[in-house]
Structure formats: C-alpha cells, structure tokens
Amino acid sequence: MAGQRTRRRIPEATVARLPVYLRILSERFESGVSNMSSEELADAAGLNAAKVRKDLSYLGSYGTRGVGYDVEFLVYQIRRELGLTHDWHVVIVGAGNLGQALAGYGGFGERGFPVGGIVDVDEAKIGTIVGGVRVRHVDELASVVRSRNISIGVIATPGTAAQDAADALVAAGVTSLLNFAPAVISAPHGVSVRKVDLAVELQILSYYEQRRATAASTSTLRAVPGERGRGASA
Amino acid sequence: MAGQRTRRRIPEATVARLPVYLRILSERFESGVSNMSSEELADAAGLNAAKVRKDLSYLGSYGTRGVGYDVEFLVYQIRRELGLTHDWHVVIVGAGNLGQALAGYGGFGERGFPVGGIVDVDEAKIGTIVGGVRVRHVDELASVVRSRNISIGVIATPGTAAQDAADALVAAGVTSLLNFAPAVISAPHGVSVRKVDLAVELQILSYYEQRRATAASTSTLRAVPGERGRGASA
DNA sequence: CAGGCTTTGTGAAAACGTGCACGAGCGGCT
C-alpha cells in the first residue's frame, strides 16, 4: 500500500468538529439516509455550510458536485482519519465518585473506548467492581496498560493528585491524557492532554448570565425571544 | 452606585481562562501567597505571561508594575466579573447514569453551583434520592426552577431526548444550558449553550494517537522525551 | 533623590479561524 499521499495537517478546530459530523452521519445512515449535502449537515451540526465543506475538504475531495456527500463513504473516511477503525481501551485513574461514574457510564464502551482498567491508591476500594471492572492498585498501572496495550488514560482524581496520576500514566507508557480533575497538568512533549472541567463550564455560563442581568438593569428592555439562534450569546 | 464604568466586552477566549486563573489564585491564597506575577500565574496555568497580562487587563489595571498582582484583590475581581459573588443553583434533567453521577459528584456544590433539583420522565426514578436531592417529574420543572430562581440547566439525558429537555428548560425559564448529551441542541436567542461530550474528547485524542502512530511508522525514529511541553501536540 | 531593576499594560504584527462568493464539475432533462 502506497498509503495516504500528502497527509495534510488538519487544523485543531476542524479535528474537534469531525466527531460531531461523524455522529450525525452515523445516525442518518442508520435511518437509511445515503446522501447529504453540506447544508443539511451544517444544519444538523449547528454550523454554516461553508465551514462544513472546508472541514471535509481536509479529508480529501470526497463530495460530488451537484449531489452532496455519500454518507457511508464519509463515515468511513472520518473514522479512518480519527483512528476509529479499532477500539481504544482506556484506563481510569481514581475510583472515587467521578471515576465510578465514568466507568459506570456506558457511553465510553459504546463509542469505541471500553474501560480496560481502573486503579486507585485507596486500599478500601481495591478489589471492588465498578462498571464491570475490578479496581486495582495504582502500582499495577504499568501492567494494566501493557496487558491491554492502552494509550489513553483518564484522570479522575482530586485536583491535588492529578499531576501524580499524570506522571504515573506517562511512566506506564500512556501517551494521551483526558483530565477531569480541576488542575492544570503538564506532560512531556509527545503526550496529548485534554481537559474537561465541569466547574469551569458552569462559571463561563455564570459570566454570561451575570452579564445579561446587569445589561437588563442598565438598558430599558431587551426581550427578543425570536428565532432559534446559536450557542453562547452575549 | 455609579457602578462599573465602561463595561468592556471580554473576549470569549479570555472568559474561558478566567476560571482557571481564579482556581489557581484561590489555591495560592489559601497557602498564604499574597502576591503573584503574571509569569508565575502563567506557569501555573500552562500559558505564557503576555496572554495572562492581556487577559487580566480586560478586568482593569489591577497589577502593580515591578511587583505583580495582589492575589486576594484579583480573586475578588475575577469572582465579581464572572458573577460568582453568589451561588447559582442548577437543575439537572435526566436522572440516569450520568445525571446521578453529576448530582452525586460533590464538585458542583463546592464550587458555588449546588444542585437545586433533578427531574426525569421515568416514573420508576421519581421519588428516589440522588446526591441528597429527590428526583421529581419533568412536569414539575417550571415549579422547581421558579422556587429556587434557577437560571442554569444541565442536560444529562440520552441524545435523543436532549432537544426536548432543552425546550422544557427554556420553557421553564432557564437561560443557560450545559449539555452533556451527545447531540447538538438549539435554543432561542438569549440563551447560552455549552456542550461537554466525553466521547468527542476521546475521539480527538484518538486522532492524535493515530497520527503519531502513522508518523512513527513513516519516519525512522522520533523519541524526544525531553522537557515538559504543552497540551495537544501532534 | 537618582539610578537600576523589575514587572505591568498595551500598541502593532503575526497567526489562526470563519464566512462570502464564485468558478468548476456533475447529474438530469430535453
């Protein structure tokens, strides 16, 4: 196989939207839809058509002018580009409230990311079963990672332990981290880190709420319950 | 009170970072640190100093040249700007796996967003206690929202029910939505929407993993376990 | 109180992401 020719670099913003397209396309395909235009896809994703086309163009010229995109083919291409042609096992560090919830939440496995292990430092939790997986000691992390060939680690510890968890994961050979702890973690070059902080999201919403409140008391009136708009408005 | 004079509009990217600064500053303040430079703050947040200074400058000129920022004062200013001077009750729609996890996770209340109610459509779940709050029927949503003066709703339903949940929340008077369901939802103008999709985050990590894998097999060697770098590297 | 050291605040430039507009190419119809 000569393989993928020029291997364009895909902008981060586009990479973040590909999973959204993928979900929509998969759903439509299940419903028997075989073709979609950039505009239909844009409506479903809450974006505009030009952006969708530009995003998809990074994958190659897979659309047909005058017709649209073949849903099944596009699903395949996006999966391939995202590396979703096989499952990725993940290991969760921290079997507390959040870790248990994540393990119990079926969403991971369904979407191709089965939980391959959970570890914790707390002796009391070791051996308990969470989401069908037995909690093991953090010292066994490296062996867990190796046995399942895991490259993605999920950090679900308290903020104070997050950096230790990250270091342990990296030492065990993990190269991607998804951090749910309320702390900034650093990792060596070559390790990807993404962060999800629930409190931060709420605080951002709070900002716009607060802003609306003061704006309303300043100006006379506002209203405008009008048509459906998009995302975070001011 | 003449109040805040010109009321600058703060860029969205900055708003998203303010909560991070706030957490770091609060932690340092607890540890007895009373002053911080933009560079120290930048290190802790994993950013560069110029960005920190520009971000903070949107709040006003609260630093002292040659010295840095007064931690306590800055904490106060950021809280005020983000509208965190009082608690915001939130209502959770969906008492399934994810909803229960979010309610049970103490993180919300601790950070100023106590759970003021949980609703679901499933009769079997009504009346059960989750995270100290009794699950009520979704028909009671409006009364729950009014009784606690709630303006933030959290959507923790399956994807197929997410838009219904959003509509119900908006109808009940909620003006900010945090959507955990794997679906794009639309809301009227004037309603802020933010989305957290765990599967999307993992798929983004998958992309970079996959990319590294193919790059490694193409080039001869890479390595570089060198110094600590930042976020999602290629 | 002058000079040196430090760190802020901010213009200006560069980089990045988004939206528009239109040429190019394809399918269908006559």
Place this chain on the structure above:
DNA sequence: AGCCGCTCGTGCACGTTTTCACAAAGCCTG
C-alpha cells in the same frame, strides 16, 4: 449532445486570538 440547475471546493477578505516588544511605572538601594 447540449443546456440547466445544483452543490462542491477554494481563494480572499474579515474578525478574533496570540505573540512580540517596549515604554511607563513602581520599588529598592545607596
């Protein structure tokens, strides 16, 4: 076969975000 209508792919202009670089302003020392 030729024409028409539709939708993709993309160059370009615009807005936003990041980075750079430096003057302004405070503290400290002698």
